[in-house]
Each structure stands twice: as C-alpha cells, then as structure tokens.
Amino acid sequence: MKAAIFRGAGHIEVTEVPTPEPMPGEVLVRVHYCGICGTDLEAYQTGMYEPGLVIGHEFAGEIVALGEGVQGWAIGERVTIDNALPCGRCWFCRQGRPSLCQELLSPGITLDGGMAEYVRLPVSLLHRLPQGVSTRQGALVEPLTIALHGVRSSALKPGDWALVLGAGPIGLLTLQCALLAGARQVLVVEVNPKRAAIARELGASYVLHPQRDNLAVEVAARTDGLGPDVVYVCTGAAPAFESALGLVRRGGQVFVLGLCPEPVPTDFMSVVLSELDIRGGYLGHGAFPAALDYLAQGRVRVDPLISHEIALEDVVEQGFEQMLRPDTEAIKVLVRIGGERSVKRKTGNGKRKT
C-alpha cells in the first residue's frame, strides 16, 4: 500500500509499504480522507516525530477487516478515529483525565497513522459516522473534538463574550463551539482575509485585524468596555499569546489551544492583579460522540474549512509546502486517499473486504 512516511525534518516520503494486518482486538481501516494538522506541520518543520512513522491523525474511512476477537464492529462500517489511546491504568486516567495519560499513544504521532491507504487500529479508537456525515467530513471530527473539549473545559457560560485569536481550523471550530455553548457574541482576530470571511460566515460577530486594528480599543468597544470573559488562543503566533492577557476581562480566562513552539514573554503581574485564569486544552478524547452528533445535526459546519483536497502523492508539494507559504490560502488541506465510494465487498476468511 501507499503511505506517507515521516523521515525527518522537511522530509516526508510517499512510498510503498506492506499493508498491515489487524492484530487481535484491532480492525483494518481503508482510509478515505486524512487531514494535515498544524501538529504535522510543526513536526515537518522541527522533526519531532520518530522517523519511519506513518503520519496522519485526522482521518476517516471504512472497516475492511476485523482482527481476532473483535465484537460489535462490522466490515463496511464507516468510522472516524480518536487519536488518543490512553492506558486507562495510570493515575491521570483513573482521575478521568485521559489526555494527561502517562503512557498515551496516538496514531499518526506515536503509532502509525492514517495518511496511508490502510491503517490497523484498536477498536477502542473507533467512532461510527452517523448517517449523513461523510468520511470527508469525518476527517475533521478530530479537530472538532479539540475545539469542543476546549470550550467544554473553559470557563465560558451562556451569555458570556468570547474572543478567538486565530481563525485556522481550530479557531473556526472553537468559534462554532463557543456559539453552541451560549456565547452572546464571539469576536475573532485573524490576518488572512479568506479565513476572516469564513469566520464571519460561521457566526463571528466581528472579525478584527491585528495589524490594522487596535485590538484593545476594538475589543473593549464591543464588550461594554470590560473585555471578553474567555479568550481562546487558537494560533501558534507568539503575539497572540502576548496580547491575550491584556484583552481578557479582569477575572476572565485565557484558554490556550494553539501550539507556540517558542517561549513567549508573559505578563504574570497582570495575571495576579487581574486574577486571571490561564488554561490549556489538549486532545478531544471524550468529545467524539457529541462532536459527531453536532455534525449530523448540521449544528457545526466543517465543509467551509476544507480549502484544498489533494492526492496522497502530492502531500508534500501541495500539502505541507503549500501550508508553509506565507501567503497560503490553505485552511484545512485534506488528502483524498480512498475517497468515499461504494465498494464491492469481498470477504477473505469471512472477515475481510478489499
């Protein structure tokens, strides 16, 4: 099968590798779509994944083979994949904090992932796609769970003001989740005009430009002079992290979902004097059922986020390199691998479809 293999910083190779066989308790999934995530981009730039890894942790497809002992799943079922495989035994797992698991495994990050024609996965990672949710949309469920888990973990209450810094995929999904959670208004800060337009389309009350607008003035003017109750940092851009503490209202919360690889100077004096709360959100484990329900009901839209759909062979040139361009128009780049189509079923030893 073809797979995108991580070889090191700046080096991803699409090549032929043996098709995996599902082990006991696992299934084999034929991947339809796989998204390129900001974390993948970070790894491409820094080399933070292990060489030899099949990348891809935002994907959806269909089950084509069942490993020994698998119950409750059938060949042909369309699924999306949770990218967090907590151990279930450590102190954090026992406290109900699986994203803090001490032995966390993750397809596409620490296990072979879904930017391949096939991937074998433990059944505990599978979530069925509801009727009406395509595998193309299914590939965006994982980022949706990040946003949903973030908003659910944040201090946002119905009637609050929210500010989202950065309208990339996570920012656009956080915007929608904050509205679903009852935010009276969600303001967005974004440089890119295309992303700004989509933020407006998806319900942002105002979209501000950090290089043209004085954010302190504009945000205060739209929040009765108080500032937003919660500021969601959904970008890796250091200036956003710096400005968040000054924009949030006194006693408010800065909720960080973006990954900034560089240290950022932080005004902890304001944290103390204004009694601010700073929190982070990682992964979306546990948010999958609700995310899928929202998608099925059409209460969250993911299609506007998909800016590019490319072939697996083009993942470096039209995917990673495209996303790294300063003038990129990319929001979510989806790699179409199997695509969603009607598949003729064949069974090998009664449990396999090709």
Add this chain to the structure above:
Amino acid sequence: MKLGSMEYLQEVMKRSNADEKYRALAKGQFETYTLVLEAEPDKGVKEPVIVGFDCRDGEFVDIWQGAKPTLFTLSAPYGTWVDVLRGKLGATKAITMRKLKVQGPFLQLLKGGERVLHWVEILRTIPTEFEGDYAQYNIPGKAQH
C-alpha cells in the same frame, strides 16, 4: 487647546521633545501608545477621544488621532484622565488601581514610573480645555517660548 485635538498633540510633542529631563528619562525606550478617553455622555462627553503617539529613544516622532495598533493602549473614562491631568489622581496610582486600563507590557510601563509622572507634569503646562461638565477644570497652563 482642546484635549486630544491635533493642536494639543502638536503641543505635547513640542513640549516633551524640548524637555531635557523627559528625554533623559525616556532614553532607550521605543514605544507606541494609544490613549483612549472614553465617552461619558451623562457628563457631556459624547464621543470617545482616541489619540496615539510614537516615542523613540526619548523623542516623540509621530502623533495621530484615532486607533491603530500600538505597543500600549491605556483606556479610562474621560473624567479619569481629567483627574490625572489636574493632579487629583497620580498616573501610576491610576494604573495600579486599574482606573487606567493598560493593554501591553504592564511592568515595562510601571518600571518607567518616573518618566510617566514627569510627562504628566509636562502635560499640565499646556493650556487645556476639557469637554462637557469637565470644562470647569480647564487648565490654564504656562506659556512656553
């Protein structure tokens, strides 16, 4: 001169740049500021007054009206600014009390407290007219040659 008018801002620039003590205190600082004097309709201040300036190494190099991105944004109701200019409320006290809301590197501003206080003294030398009910506190200022 009406507080926040271009004429007033020109005078701020002129007097600040002519003040040796201020230039010495602000040396090494490269900062842009937006000052927001929030409207108080019940006191006759119908519109907010927003001004900005660019101070480089102790010298004011640009001034403007309106909002644009700056390192610092200081906001407060119009009356709070009047209190500061009248000497009724200290500028650094207003900042630490959060009567003046600061967006930007807070500590950097407070570390330059002496500079801030001296600058307010310079402002007090400018003949200043206030809006609405605050007109009773107009500052006569001092002529400068």
